[in-house]
Amino acid sequence: MVSSIFVTPELSSLLADYRLPDSLEFGRELAPVMYRADYGDGQWQDAAAVPFADIPVNPASTALQFAQQAFEGMKAYQIARSYPTLFRPNRNFQRFNRSARRLCMPAVPASLFAGALSSITNLLQPFIPDGAGQSLYLRPTIFGLDPHFAVKSSARFVFLVLASPSDAYYSEPIRIVIERNNCRAAIGGTGAEKVGGNYGASLQATRKCIEQGFDQSLWLDPKSRSNIEELSAMNFMAVIDGELHTPALSGSILEGVTRDSLMTLARSLGIDASEPVMPVDELVRDIKSGRCSEAFACGTGAVISPISAIGEADGTVFELPEVNQMAAKLKNALLGIQEGRAADPFGWVVDPRDSQQLAAQLNQ
Numbered sequence: 001m002v003s004s005i006f007v008t009p010e011l012s013s014l015l016a017d018y019r020l021p022d023s024l025e026f027g028r029e030l031a032p033v034m035y036r037a038d039y040g041d042g043q044w045q046d047a048a049a050v051p052f053a054d055i056p057v058n059p060a061s062t063a064l065q066f067a068q069q070a071f072e073g074m075k076a077y078q079i080a081r082s083y084p085t086l087f088r089p090n091r092n093f094q095r096f097n098r099s100a101r102r103l104c105m106p107a108v109p110a111s112l113f114a115g116a117l118s119s120i121t122n123l124l125q126p127f128i129p130d131g132a133g134q135s136l137y138l139r140p141t142i143f144g145l146d147p148h149f150a151v152k153s154s155a156r157f158v159f160l161v162l163a164s165p166s167d168a169y170y171s172e173p174i175r176i177v178i179e180r181n182n183c184r185a186a187i188g189g190t191g192a193e194k195v196g197g198n199y200g201a202s203l204q205a206t207r208k209c210i211e212q213g214f215d216q217s218l219w220l221d222p223k224s225r226s227n228i229e230e231l232s233a234m235n236f237m238a239v240i241d242g243e244l245h246t247p248a249l250s251g252s253i254l255e256g257v258t259r260d261s262l263m264t265l266a267r268s269l270g271i272d273a274s275e276p277v278m279p280v281d282e283l284v285r286d287i288k289s290g291r292c293s294e295a296f297a298c299g300t301g302a303v304i305s306p307i308s309a310i311g312e313a314d315g316t317v318f319e320l321p322e323v324n325q326m327a328a329k330l331k332n333a334l335l336g337i338q339e340g341r342a343a344d345p346f347g348w349v350v351d352p353r354d355s356q357q358l359a360a361q362l363n364q
């Protein structure tokens, strides 16, 4: 059952006039509606779907001055079904509120988060692209509004859900470089949260690695600078002696929904999957000896990006013997569930049309 949503004449005429562009990319096209709620006087208010537009933000706001901001990335799929579905949205909801709390922002109640997802996916249902790999990418966002130069939390916040009709994020195998100088996250810092500041901190290393002929940085732990953590927006996995390994959560690694889903799927396919501490020098030895056959990155956007080579800043490059073997198998299995082409034995796929039902699922 679809909950009734109040659609203003302005929104319905916007939606009636909207056309998807002839070609989509990943995350470029911005849908004509967004969801907005404001927090002030200790409560969330004025929650509604509104036209997508610039919003006034005070230049002295805590969001702009102190990166008091957090976000999520998730997708609505409508491939083999006539209605949209979400994938494990409870994980994104719970992580969003962990990120918000870490930056002293108010939690978004399940009813509000669900109302936003439900109304955006219902309104945009005709525009959810239905080709393999395509989706409506969703970007829940929260940030502080109060203007002051004192370093303290805002008392007013905005919660938005933005949407982007997206093509598959197709990625050629990527070449990554071990980042031995910068760190993306500190011990006790915000690496485990999806907050804007983490990404600002990664940009310089990314630019440098592109100049060196690589695509992305492979970050090491901020304490010993010897153990693999992840990439700038994707978790890291390697196949060692036929087993799937991903670095154990260290407190500075973002706990990806895709990471967890792939580990679960691998085990269900009879592949041993473990989460050890992964010293980078050991990985390099394992590549040289042939024990490490394959590596890839994973996250909601690309699902999986195969890695073809891992290098050092001095130009040494270690090519992976296999590219996109286990990665392709796992990606196909995960996409099959997400797109409704395969059975969903783990109960990961959620129907967002009824916001009350969705709210109950977000707390699970």
Ligand SMILES: *Cc1c(COP(=O)(O)O)cnc(C)c1O
Pocket: 073, 194, 230, 231, 232, 233, 234, 235, 254, 255, 256, 257, 258, 259, 298, 299, 300, 301
């Ligand atoms: C979002 C993100 C991931 C992937 O998380 P998913 O929930 O799988 O999308 C991994 N690492 C970082 C740093 C991220 O921001």
